Amino acid sequence: MSETATAGRRLVELNVNGMSHVGLAEPRTLLSDFLRHDLELTGTHVGCEQGVCGACTVLVDGEPVRSCLTFAVQMEGARIETVEALSADGALHPIQEAFRNTHGLQCGFCTPGFLLTAKALLEENPSPSEAEIREHLSGNVCRCTGYQGIVDAVLEAAANGKDQADEPR
Amino acid sequence: MSPGSGTADVNQQARPARYTGERIKRLEDPRLLMGRARFIDDLGVPGMVHAAFVRSPHPHARIVSIDNRAALALDGVVAVVTGADLAAETAEMEVGAMLNGVEATSRPAIAISKVRHVGDPVAVVVARSPYLAEDGRDLVRVEWEPLPPVPDVGTALADGAPLIDEALETNHVAHGKIEIGDPDGQFETAAHVCRKTFKVGRSTGAPVETRGLLAECDAGSGAITLWTSTQMPHLTRTLLAPMLRVPENKLSVHSPEVGGGFGLKCHIFPEDVAVPAVARRIGRPVKWIEDRWENLSGGVHSKEMDCEVEVALDADGKMLAIRGAFVTDGGAYSSIPYTPLIDSGCAAGMLPSMYDVGHVAAQFDAAYTNKASVGAIRGVGWASGQLARETLLDDAARQVGIDPVELRLRNMLSSEPQKNIMGLSLDGGSYAESLAMARDAIGYEEFRRRQDELRAGGRYLGIGFSPFIEPTGMATASARAAGFDIAYFDSATVTVDPDGTATVSTGLHSHGQGHETTLAQVAADALGFAIEDIRVVFGSSDSQSYGMGTYASRSAVVGSGTIMAAAAQVRARLLELAATLLEADARDIDLAHGVAHVKGAPARGVTVAELAGFGYFGYDARPDDVQESGLTATAAYDPPETYANGTTAAVVEVDPALGTVDLQRLVAVEDCGRMLNPFIVDGQVAGAVAQGVGIALLEDLAYGEDGEFLAGSLMHYLYPSTTELPRYDLLHIETPSSASTGGVKGVGEAGTIAAPAAVVNAISDAISPFGVSIDRVPVTPVYLRDLLRGAGR
Structure with missing residues (x-):
């Protein structure tokens, strides 16, 4: 097992947050590890490596994906978005701002996964009900907040997005 | 507003009279939201290698032999270290008798002769990458002699039960009784008696961030630097130093951003001893990040x-x-x-x-x-x-x-x-x-x-x-x-820096509680500063503000008491400085939101930046106690x-x-x-x-x-x-x-x-x-x- 496991590194080219990154990855290298350790994008967090907690969620072509259940070599040609992209210009994204306004985070470890999962929801459904928000976020766990602040944040972000959409351009 | 630059006519209308009691948004949030906070697994140092623990698959077994040859033969594996290897370099992990009727116990960090639960560590494999460390771990061959398991209290307390800790004569490690009044007499004569048996299940904190450690040892001094996801940096140093056989001043414990604790991270674990001891032994920085199975099987449990x-x-x-x-x-x-x-x-x-x-x-x-x-x-x-x-x-x-x-x-x-x-x-x-x-x-x-x-x-x-x-x-x-015969010490240091901003250091910690915000609110009110001119720092045992850390709902009380006491001393000196500059009596000075003025005369004020500059560099024009003590004070509070x-x-x-x-x-x-x-x-x-x-x-x-x-x-x-x-x-x-x-x-x-x-x-x-x-x-x-x-x- 181990003799073959270290062999066969491959050159991979990933599009992460709008930039092309080239690196060497074993076939077994997880996307989460490649993002964190090779690309030093440490905002993506790993909580279980079992695909359960959702902390490692990133967007792949706009869809939320568990980066701990994905191999880096599978992502050739995909468009990957991590938490670092949300505030690329140094200002908080409206969803991030809403999390701050509603105390939607405490220790902050699960937060990047929630932010990206919420972003995917609001892009698909800009005006979700509370029940829809809870259903959509039920694959991410948070041990600190009891979720109330998180659910309120998504409601607030949706309301703000709606306000903006209503404004004349 | 730039730091400490408050002027006498600063617009104070938007500010609350007091920060404490207000719904202030958290100061720590932006870095967490942006993915820029640094948790333990985000850290690294040059030359770092990675550890994986070989753990028991058995609830109770003797270790007959450990064969590390195949692991060491794997390219990339640096070392395999066993409990016997570490025994000569570390002290046993002891815990005293907290009360009469409680057994004092001791254990090696890594099991040497037998394992006592699934997940008990028996060896450490160190390798160039975490993947290779786990490959090496899987190649370590342990020969086991399984022992009868003791899966519950009933089995543990039965006559002839297998002993978990063979140094003790019993599995019944604690017993105590409190009786006040005559309860038995009351039960005999009461109109109603109701009885219930209730079984509470086994649960734990299970923070989304597991535990993790990064340790290095200075080759010259033997000093150890340990980064650890802990709720209590100073107490970790105090408890861990004797186990590592280093003097306390040669162990620096740093806690980076911590992804939740819930009590799990206010203990000393076997890995806390093993990882720095291995780093010292092999002369390389060693990192270990717990996986979820280890967290659930080998952390602490609760409430059963x-x-x-x-x-x-x-x-x-x-x-x-x-x-x-x-x-x-x-x-x-x-x-x-x-x-x-x-x-x-x-x-x-x-x-x-x-x-x-x-x-x-x-x-x-x-x-x-x-x-x-x-x-x-x-x-x-x-x-x-x-x-x-x-x-x-x-x-x-x-x-x-x-x-x-x-x-x-x-x-x-x-x-x-x-x-x-x-x-x-x-x-x-x-x-x-x-x-x-x-x-x-x-x-x-x-x-x-x-x-x-x-x-x-x-x-x-x-x-x-x-x-x-x-x-x-x-x-x-x-x-x-509560019946525990233990003592605590907690302190905070409040320092006004030369530009009129303030740094508050505490031996408390924060891993979700927002102490960078709440303790800044306390300090701002106690000093009379604008909240944006306060920075709260914690997380390093190198800080002089010794404290026991954050757990047991203690930090609001301890933080308020220590910071308010230290801030009161510094504020008194600021008032004296203002009195000197304003040619008034210190008792007549008001200091709020970073501006001091004579009460009733708000038009003529001096900013804390001016007071601090004078306090640091005003030579012999300064009041005596400022010359002697500066603009810093440390205070302790045992509530x-x-x-x-x-x-x-x-x-x-x-x-x-x-x-x-x-x-x-x-x-x-x-x-x-x-x-x-x-x-x-x-x-x-x-x-x-x-x-x-x-x-x-x-x-x-x-x-x-x-x-x-x-x-x-x-x-x-x-x-x-x-x-x-x-x-x-x-x-x-x-x-x-x-x-x-x-x-x-x-x-x-x-x-x-x-x-x-x-x-x-x-x-x-x-x-x-x-x-x-x-x-x-x-x-x-x-x-x-x-x-x-x-x-x-």
Whole structure:
């Protein structure tokens, strides 16, 4: 097992947050590890490596994906978005701002996964009900907040997005 | 506003008169939201290698031999280190007798001769990458001689049971008893006696970030630097230094951003010794990040307890006496520093809680079994004891025919400061008031009407209440009141820097509690500064502000007391500086939001930037005490006992056919004294309540009868998610502590203590037509369906 496991590194080219990154990855290298350790994008967090907690969620072509259940070599040609992209210009994204306004985070470890999962929801459904928000976020766990602040944040972000959409351009 | 640049005409209209008590948004949020915070696994140092632990797959076994040859032959593996290797370089991990009747114990960091639970470490493999370390780990061959497992307390305490710790003569590692008054006499003559046996399941904190360590050793001095995901940097240094055989001044413990603790990260674990010892041994920095299976199998567990409780009531439902016996399944080792008594001892000490009862008997025990150790997890044994007592009172109310809220109201202590029967110095609260507020907020009378209507249609709704008091501000006085003979030391340092900004250092920590915000609020008010000119720092044992860290709902009380005392000294010197510059008496100076002026003459002011510049560089024009001490002060505070209180109430609907529980409403009334920041108080209560709901319905660190561990992933150990929890109503009463600085109490654990009993009482109320009552948690669908089928309705 181990003799073959270290062999066969491959050159991979990933599009992460709008930039092309080239690196060497074993076939077994997880996307989460490649993002964190090779690309030093440490905002993506790993909580279980079992695909359960959702902390490692990133967007792949706009869809939320568990980066701990994905191999880096599978992502050739995909468009990957991590938490670092949300505030690329140094200002908080409206969803991030809403999390701050509603105390939607405490220790902050699960937060990047929630932010990206919420972003995917609001892009698909800009005006979700509370029940829809809870259903959509039920694959991410948070041990600190009891979720109330998180659910309120998504409601607030949706309301703000709606306000903006209503404004004349 | 730029740092310290406040001018006399700064627009102060947008500022609150005081920051404490305001819903200030958290200062730490932006870096966390942007993914820029640095947690332990985000750190690295040049030359770093990675560790993986070989762990026992057996609950109880002798180590016959360890063959590391295949692992060492793997390209990239640097070393394989065993317990025997480390024994010469480290001291055993000892934990003393916390009380009479408790065994002192000792263990090597890595097992040498036998393992005592699944997940017990037996060797460390170090390699170039985490992947290679795990490859190497899988190549280490351990020959085992399995021993008979001790999977539960009953087996552990039976005659002839296999000994878990062969240095002891028993598995019965702790025993104690408290008896006050004549409880037995009261039980003989009481009009009503109600008894209950309750089994609390095994749960833990399971933060989303697991534990992790990064250690390096200076080749010249032998000094060790340890980065660790801990809640208590200074206390880790004090406890760990002798185990590593380094003087305390040659061990630096740094805690980066910590992704949740819940008590898990306020212990000393075998890996805390092993990783720095291995780094020293091989001369390379070593990093280890715990995986989820290790976290669940090898961290500390909590709350599993066999409870027997009984209450004696007079004909009017007045409590005459209460008795309780609490036995903790303590696991295989004594956790450091708390021992398994953190559960059964705490349950016993809080048996009468806020009830006015004249006679008490409380017995507590702990047994060693082949499970992971029991440690101090949010709510500790108070949550287990609360479940036993509050479910007993609901059973008693049904038995006697009194409304459960009314029964409790008849038996509450008054809310005035007083000593309770256990000798706890209660500092005032709102015991009956909080229960009444929860009752009214949840619409009790209307609910009862609706409940009757729905029952007629075959739907089973129930309501449950759980009033509580929570010991907070844990320090010497409160620990001793709880029966633990231990002492605390906590300090803070407040320094005004030359440009008029202030740095506050504390021996507390923050891993979600928002202390960078709340402690800045406290410091800003105490100094008279603008909050943006305050920076709160913590997380390094190199800080001179020694403290015991953050756990046990202690930091609001300890932080306020230490910071307010240190800030008062610095503020007094600032006032003297202002008096000199303004040619006035210091008693006539007002200093607020960073500007000092003579009272009544706001037009002529000096900024703290000017005061600080003068204080540092004003040579002999400065007052004497500024010349001697500068603009910094360190103060210690060891607070008196403080007790938060409140009531949690829940509404559930039970589906008898499926055994499922739908938690529909949850009201939490909290009285934590003066609130530093209600925004953060709400967050603490909401999160703690969620953990309490998990304890009630989901969380179960299950072991098989053969001692095998069955809950090694988050697919097996279930947290509540967004869909298991309702929207909560969070309500407050604010009764200032009569004892603490600023009237502050703590809040961190209240919801976890109170919520499980509220949910369980609601379930028992829902199924009361079946004539049965819940006697364990978690209330799983299988358990509930079997209970209802057995009831034969």
